[in-house]
Amino acid sequence: MLDLFTIFTKGGIVLWCFRGTNQLFAPPVNALIRSVILQERSGVYDHDGLSLQYKLDNEFELIFVVAFQKILQLSYIDKFLSDVHLEFRDKYKNDLRVENRNYTNYQFQDEFTRILEQAEKWGRLQATLPKQMRSFEESHKSKKTVASMIERKGQEKPTAGAKKSVKIMESKKEKEVEKSIQLNGANEDLIMENRKKMIEKMNKKNKGDKPKSPKSPPQKSGKQMRVWDLGGNVKDLPNLDRCKDKPEDIRSDFTPSNEMIGTMKGGIQDLEVESDDDYSEDEDEEEEEDDVQQFASSQSAPANKKSGGMLSLFKGLVGSKNLTRDDMQSALDKLRDHLIAKNVAADISQKLCESVAVKLEGKVIGTFDTITATVKSTLNDALVQILSPKRRIDILRDCIEAKKNKRPYVMSFCGVNGVGKSTNLAKICFWLIENNLNVLIAACDTFRAGAVEQLRTHMRHLNALHPAEKHAGREMVQLYEKGYGKDAAGIAMEAIRYAKDAAIDVVLIDTAGRMQDNEPLMRALAKLIKVNEPDLVLFVGEALVGNEAVDQLVKFNQALADYSANENPHIIDGIVLTKFDTIDDKVGAAISMTYITGQPIVFVGTGQTYTDLKKLNAKAVVHALMK
Template structure:
C-alpha cells in the first residue's frame, strides 16, 4: 500500500498530490537533501543503468522518483520500506506516460512562462500564451488537472490487482520435498530432514528456513561425532604423557581485577599522575615540578624560531584587527576556462596531447536532439573513474555521477548560439552539470565564521554579568559562558597538534583560551598539551600579543590520567567561566569508530557538557576509510548522546548531537587529490573549517569551495 504520491516540478511546485495515510510526507526532505544538495548516504541511493527510477530511504519510508528533465518534472512515490512492492517502478513509468499524454502542453506552458520571468500562477492565462490561456479561472489551480484523479486511480488499481494475481499464482515448493524417498544410510541423516532441491520456480521463505535448520542440525551432529573421537584420543595421549614425565605444578596466577571491583587507596596512588599528586622525587605540593625529575615549564628555555613560518602567517585586517588564516591554494587549480578549452578543440588542439578530462568529455558525439542515457553512459563512466582517481570514495563517486546523469537525461542540446556543434554543447552541458553538483555539495549549509559565533555568545552572556570583576582582573567577563569546542577523531590523525594550531589562531585574535586535557588514556597526552601551552605562551610574548599586567592568555586544565573525561571537561568549563576565558578547547582521546564502549564514553562527554561545536579531525590521505570513520562517529554520537539524555533536548536514539564540522590534516601531502574533502562533506553536509598543511602553529589554512571544485575537475 502506498503512502504518498506527488507530481511536482524540480523547483518544488506541487502540480498534483495524493496522500493515502495521515502521516507527514517525506518529500520535503527529498527535495532538500537528495535533489538540491545531492547528498545521501551510501545505502540510501540505489541506481541502475537500465532504469531511470531512483530510490532513497528516509526514516521508515522508501522514496522512489522518476525525472522528466525536459519539463523539469518529478514523479515521486513513498511507502513503508518494510513492504515489498515490486510494481512501484513500473507504476511511476506508467503514470509519467499517462500524465504527459494528457497534460504535456499545459506543463510546457507553465515552464515557458517561468522561463520568460512571468508567474503564470499569479498572472494567469493572459500572459501564458495560447496553451495556458484560460487555465486559471474561478476554480483556480484545481481546474488545471481536472480528471487526473480518476485516471491515476484506474492505473493504480490495475497495478495492485496484477500484483495480487501474481502473488497468488506464484508456485510454492511443497513441504513433501523435504521428506526423503528412502531411508538414509546415516543415523544423523535419518533424524534430520534433507535439503530441498532447487526447483525451476522461486523457493518461498518457509522452505529456505527449513533448509537452514536441516543444515545446522547436520553440522551439529557431525561436530558431536567428531568431538567424541578426538576427545578419546586426547585422553589417551594425555595419560601416556603423564606416565612418562611428571608435570610440574604451575605457578598460581594473580587474580584478575575487573572494572567493577573495589578500588583501594594503593590503586589510586599508583595511577595518579596529576600535577598535585605527592611524589618522593619532587617532594609533593602543588608548586612542584609537573613530573618527577623534570624542571617546571617556566624554567625551560624555549627556541621559538621554528614554531611559526613567517611566510605562512595569515593576514590581519587593518580596520578590525582580526587575524585570518591564509587560503589554501591547490596546486594548478587555476586551470583553463571552458571557453579556452572550446577554442583549443579547434585548429590548435591537434598540436597538444588530449588530456584525460577532455578525452571523456569528447566522447559525446551527438546530433541536435535530447540527451539519452546511452549518450551519457561512456562519459559518466569516465567521470566516475576520474573522481575516484581524485581520492573520492567510490560509493560517493557513483552516487554523484548517477545524480548528474539523471539530471541531464532528456535535456535538449542546442547546436546554435555560442556553440558550433552538438557534441561541444553536450560536453559543456555535462561539465556544467558536474560543476554545479560539486558546488552544491561543498557549499556550507551553516556559518563557518567561528570568530563571529564566539563574539555573539560573549555578547549574549556577558550582559548578565556586566560589571562583575573576574579573577584575572577583567571586568564584565566573569560569569560569561565560554565558547566550547570539542575535537574528536580516530587515533593518530593529529587532534592535539591541530587543536594547538586553532589555539594559535584564537590567540592572534586576542582571545583567552583554556585547553582541557580530556585524553586521560594515552600516555604522554597531558604532557604533549603542556608543551603546546608553554610554546604558545612564549610565542604570544614574542609576537606582541601579551601585555604586561594581563593574565596569561592560554592555560592548560588537567587532572592527570585515569579520570573521567566528562567530569574533567565539566570542571574545565566551570573554571573558564569563573576566570574569564573566552574559549575552551577540549581534547579527547583517539578511538576507533567501531569501539562501542569508547564511543559511549565520548557521547557522555558531549551529553553532559553540550559543547558549542563538535569538530571531527580526519586525514586527507584516506578515501573510503574517511567516509566510514566519519559516518560511524556521527551516528554513534547521535545515538549514544541522545540515549544519555542531553539537557534540554529530546532523548532517545538518533536524538543527540552529531558532528558540526571537520578539520582535515596532512593536506599538503595530497597535491590535487582533494576527494576526501568532497566525501566527508557529502556524508554529513557539514563544512570543513580548516586544513592542516605542516608542523608549525601557523600551518592552518582555509579551504575555499572554488579551489576544491577546480582541483576535482582538472587533470
C-alpha cells in the same frame, strides 16, 4: 499503502496531489527538497518515520514524489514512479509544452488508481516467484580450468571407452604415487637411524674428555645485556613522573618567532590549490571529437556518402534530440574512474555520476555543446555545491556572542587515532588567541601516553608567542588536566565549570583517538558530548583516506546518535581535514566526507606550524579534483 504522491514543478507549483492520510506533509517534502533534490542526491530519504523517493522529468521540469511509512518494504516503488511518470507525460505533454500553461486542469485520479493497483499486483507476484537461478560463479562450470574447456582443432571428443581408459590410467598413476611415497618414507626412516647413530658416537667422545679443573679460568660469556638509564625500575619513578612541572621544564628553550605573531588576525585565509591550466586539453578535445561522432551517428538519419562529412557533424552538434542515459554512459564511466583515482570513495563516485545522469536525462543538449563537456560541467557544479557550506559557521562571531552572554564557547574534537587532533587543536588555539580570546584546553585524552605533556608543551609555546605581560598579566592559554586513567566526560565538565568561573572565552576539548568499531570508546565519546553539550563538535580526519572516510564518518555519526539516548542527538557539526599538504591533487576525501555528513569542512591543516591552517575553497578544490 501510500501516504502521499505529488507532482509539482521545479518552481514549486503543485500540479496534482494524492493524500492517503490527514498528516501534514509539508515538512518532509521541504526536507526532501532541501537535503536531497537541491543537493542532487539519489536514493530513499527518511524523515520522521516516512520514506520519500522522487523522480525528475528534466524536459518539462517536473518532480514526482512518493511517501510511505518507513516500516513498509514496498518493492514496486521504482516501477510505480516510472509508470506514473510516463502516463502523466503522455496525457499532458501538449499542455506542458505550452508557455502559459494552466496549472489547474490536471485530472489524474483514475489513471493513478489504475497504475497503483497494477504495481501492487506486480509486487505481490514478484514476492511469490521462485528463487532465481544460481549465478555462473555458483555453478560447477565456473570451477573448471580454462585448459579443460578449450577444444583444439582436430581433437575428437572422448567416447565412453576412452573415458574408461582415462580412469584406468588415472588409477595407475595414483598407485605409482603411493609407491613412491612409501619408498620416500622408508628412505627418511633410514636417514633418521643414521643420524641417531652419529649422535651417539659424538656423545661417547665427549664423555671421554678430561673434566675441567675448578681452578681453570671461566670461559668468556656471550654478549651481555645492555642496561639503559631510566629503564623503569622503582628507583626511576621520580624521574619518569611527568604529571607535575619541574624547574627545568618551566625554563623552556622555545624562542618565539615574531613572523607568526599577527598573521592570523580576523578570518582564516582560503586554501590555495595549485591548478594546472594545461589540464589534459588534448584529452578533452579527443573526447569531444569522439562524443561528436557518437552523438551524430545516433541522431542523424542514415545518408548516402555525398551528404556525409562536416554536415553530419553539425547535425550531431545541434540540439535536436533529448539526452538519454546511453548517450552519457561513456562520459559518466570515465568521470567515475577519474573520481576514484582522485581518492573519492567508490560508492560516492557512483552516486555522484548517477545524480548527474538523473539531472541531465531528458534534457536537450545545447547547440554546439558536446556530451562530455555537458556532463563534466554538470558534475563540476554538483561538486562545488556539495563542498559549499549549507549553513553559516562563523566561530569568531559565535565566540564573541558567547562572551557577551558570560559563558565560554565550547568546541570538542573527535576522530580516529593518529589523525592530528592535538596538533590542529593547537593551530586553532593560536588563531583564537591571535584574535584576543582567552583559551582553556581540556586534556580529556586520558589514555594515550604523552597526550597531556603534548598539550602542555603547546600551551608553553603559545604563551611564549603571546606573553602574559601584554595581556594584563594573564596567560592567554591555560591547560586543565587531571592526569591519566580518569573519566573524560567528568574532566570536560569540570573544565567548562572552571572556564565559566574564571571568565575564559573558549574551551577546546581534546579527546582520545578511537576506532569507529570500538563500541565502549564510542559510548564514552557519546557520553562526553551528551553530558557537556558543546557548541561545536568537530571530526578530525585525514585527507589521505579514501573509502575509509565513509566508514569512519557514518559510524561516528551513528554511534553519537545511538548512544546518546536523546530524540535530537548532537552529531558531528563540522570537519577538520588534516595533512592536506601531502596529497597533491588527490583531494577526493573532502568530497566523500561532506557528501556523507552534509556538514562543511571548517578547517584544513596544511603543514606543521601554527599558521598552517586554512579555510576550504570549494572552487579551488573542485578544479584540482577535475584536472
